[in-house]
Amino acid sequence: GAGVSQSPRYKVTKRGQDVALRCDPISGHVSLYWYRQALGQGPEFLTYFNYEAQQDKSGLPNDRFSAERPEGSISTLTIQRTEQRDSAMYRCASSLAMVRQANYGYTFGSGTRLTVV
Amino acid sequence: KNEVEQSPQNLTAQEGEFITINCSYSVGISALHWLQQHPGGGIVSLFMLSSGKKKHGRLIATINIQEKHSSLHITASHPRDSAVYICAVRWYSGGGADGLTFGKGTHLIIQP
Numbered sequence: 001g002a003g004v005s006q007s008p009r010y011k012v013t014k015r016g017q018d019v020a021l022r023c024d025p026i027s028g029h030v031s032l033y034w035y036r037q038a039l040g041q042g043p044e045f046l047t048y049f050n051y052e053a054q055q056d057k058s059g060l061p062n063d064r065f066s067a068e069r070p071e072g073s074i075s076t077l078t079i080q081r082t083e084q085r086d087s088a089m090y091r092c093a094s095s096l097a098m099v100r101q102a103n104y105g106y107t108f109g110s111g112t113r114l115t116v117v
Numbered sequence: 118k119n120e121v122e123q124s125p126q127n128l129t130a131q132e133g134e135f136i137t138i139n140c141s142y143s144v145g146i147s148a149l150h151w152l153q154q155h156p157g158g159g160i161v162s163l164f165m166l167s168s169g170k171k172k173h174g175r176l177i178a179t180i181n182i183q184e185k186h187s188s189l190h191i192t193a194s195h196p197r198d199s200a201v202y203i204c205a206v207r208w209y210s211g212g213g214a215d216g217l218t219f220g221k222g223t224h225l226i227i228q229p
Contacts, residue, residue, distance in 0.1 A: 107162070
């Protein structure tokens with residue numbers, strides 16, 4: 001597609017429910033990042049992929065959070081047993097090249113606003 | 118872990134003023150990004166730097182690898198430049214993985 005697409009744009013869920021957030025990167029982009037941003041705060045890195053391989057998941061807050069990118073394209077971030085503190089804007093970004101090839105920038109998605117009530 | 122510090126946190130200036138936003142980091146990096154986030158939440162990638170200086174319109178970004186410091190300058194600032202400017206660094210975290218750390222952002226307001 002022309003840009004990085006995320007769905008849904010908004011998600012309201014009850015505490016304890018599982019949610020799955022989707023990111024569809026630009027076709028051909030190798031690297032895909034997930035990060036989240038609480039209201040009034042800077043972004044917080046969660047995890048990233050090169051192709052289908054999850055390279056770094058050190059930013060995932062706890063084991064309720066997981067991410068996959070099985071075919072090296074679309075990625076899903078899953079939050080199990082959601083809690084109110086999980087409420088934030090979840091964004092993804094993709095990049096044409098692998099992270100050590102520092103000649104390519106990111107394209108950001110519009111994000112999914114998650115509200116846990 | 119790379120620590121990224123931005124300064125100032127908040128900046129209010131008059132239209133036309135020359136603006137400088139600073140970013141310092143603690144660990145060697147592979148690239149540094151300057152991002153712009155508008156009040157509606159959208160994020161735009163302004164620059165990616167690994168050395169030297171880049172210019173795009175009224176925006177200039179510089180990086181000093183030895184001093185682990187980067188600056189974003191805005192010349193002839195305009196109210197439409199009002200946004201949050203975020204510095205993000207990519208760095209080698211070991212074991213074949215890279216890390217990505219964001220600064221907390223600088224909230225810039227340009228008054229007419």
